[in-house]
Each structure stands twice: as C-alpha cells, then as structure tokens.
Amino acid sequence: MRTTISVSLNKAGVTKIKKLAVRRGxxxxxxxxxxxxxxxxxxxxxxxxxxxxxKEADNMHRSNKLVRAKSLxxxxx
Numbered sequence: 001m002r003t004t005i006s007v008s009l010n011k012a013g014v015t016k017i018k019k020l021a022v023r024r025g026x027x028x029x030x031x032x033x034x035x036x037x038x039x040x041x042x043x044x045x046x047x048x049x050x051x052x053x054x055k056e057a058d059n060m061h062r063s064n065k066l067v068r069a070k071s072l073x074x075x076x077x
Contacts, residue, residue, distance in 0.1 A: 009017070014029075021032035045053075060066050 017029050017032065021027075021029045024032060026032040026035065057066075
C-alpha cells in the first residue's frame, strides 16, 4: 500500500524537479524522487570515501599510473 508524503517547495523547486525528471527519462516527478531515495540507500558513497578516492586518483595521476583510453570499450579490453 502506498502512502502520500507532502513536501513544501517554492515554484522554482517544483519546476526544477519536473524538468530533471523529464530530462532523466522519468514519467513523473514522483518516480524521479523515488529513484533518488533508492539510490541514497545503495549507491551513494560517504564524503570521506569520496575524498579518499579523489586522493588516490591524484596520486595515480602524479605517478603516471592512469590508463589513457580513447573510449570506455578500449579501457575494458
């Protein structure tokens, strides 16, 4: 059973959510917001993990250990 939740937004916020939903291929703003909430449970990384990954990438760049690929498929081969 679904339950409705109300969120108070100004007109600009509503417009932004609706545009983003369409741009990302969702049928409704509700579908888009449900997707974002699901992503928060499974795919988001913590701020500290993001910083650690950024530092690792910087170190790899400085030591010339980055892979330079013309496309993602070239990188995966």
